[in-house]
Amino acid sequence: MDTRFESKEHKVKVGLAEMLKGGVIMDVTTPEQAKIAEQAGAAAVMALERVPSDIRAEGGVARMADLDIIENIKRVVTIPVMAKCRIGHFIEARVLETLEIDFIDESEVLTPADNAYHVNKWDFKVPFVCGCRTLGEALRRIAEGAAMIRTKGEAGTGDVSQAVKHLREINSAMKSLTVISETELYGVAKEHRVSIEIVREVAKKGKLPVPNFAAGGVATPADAALCMHLGAEAVFVGSGIFKSDNPEKYGAAIVNATTHWRDYAVIAEHSHGLGGAMKGIQAESIPAEEQLQVR
């Protein structure tokens, strides 16, 4: 195994991901929204210029957020603040690191800066989270130094089906690793273009070596609990909160459902009188070239 996995630096990066477990990470675009998210019970906020559904609607190139937005959000909350950089854009990542952001999301929601390579995340002190659809994608990002993995889902749709698909896909691929032979593990490593050591590690433990969260289309309390049931260890909610009719109540209800994901009576009790969820669009109706998950 790459000795960097055993380093103190990596340990404290994964450590912060561990601390976010069981929580909800909410997209926010203003300090006011960040305060609402914190009071709703968010475990962290993601500082952005536009939520994914607006990025999708408005089009154009989506980049790292305006630094003043990020700084202002950092100032008003005590929970960790995350921000997104474009895939492969290691300078945006360096700038965010300089701002002492707590976690960077190298995200397919922004327009990729490099169509061949992701950021070499080992080079940074700040931890990274990356999206994935399959076990191979997850393991490649982990091999690049990601301290947390999340599903890609299909961001900005409010349709949870793609996050569900990605969680199931990764789970079943991991489960199969636990029962196949050593010889076959070499085949898996080759197929996924990752080292045999990392494949062996997943085969031994039946789970990823870093926390695995859900993201992309989570829009309701029940969606969040569904993702937790399918093995997600925490939930990212993008457009779902501030595109709902009542973000304060909606945010709180999603947090409650994530905490009490096994207790359906509690989920129901706290899901009354929320007003409407974000409108959303069916993910499968989006043409392939407009899907964010393929990035």
Add this chain to the structure above:
Amino acid sequence: MNVQDKTVGVLALQGDYGLHEAQIQRLGAQFREVRLPRDFEGLDALVMPGGESTTMNILMDRFGLREPISEFGRTKPIYGTCAGMILLARNIERNQSGVKPFGMIDIDVARNDYGRQIYSFDEELIADFHGEKKAFRASFIRAPRVTRVGNDVRVLATFRESPVLVEQDHILAASFHSELEEDTTLLEYFFRHFLLDTATP
């Protein structure tokens, strides 16, 4: 009474409670996740895990846990790590999100005082368990710093002059995360010193 007969509650509102559960299991005790007041029934001790103290504080109010935890802490042992330490403290400095601490241990803490995530670190430290010295690893992740220690508080370990592991009566608090380790030294101490001692009258 043996450790196998003990049930340790783990506050499971948010955070790395799963890592504490794994350690509790490894030492042979039972655990139960605590999310609602009814979950306190028959518990012998409580662990308050790492995570976000702001989030836990809000959820404790939302689900009616403040009173049961206060009541439990009057007589039963509690171990808090990082966010757990913040909640157990007397006062919180720079408390802009309005976390209401339980005041079960007479210390003041300043949240995130070692800095934001890029300043998080991992160190080998020495604890003095009432004369028995033991080395342990400690990850400090956006950790709280203990800024005042009352007269009745015993300091078991320090890092660069700041207390990082403290106890008073049946309350143990760490500003780091013992649960991130394979090594269970600190939980063993908690069990031996607080959980098993309290069983003998």
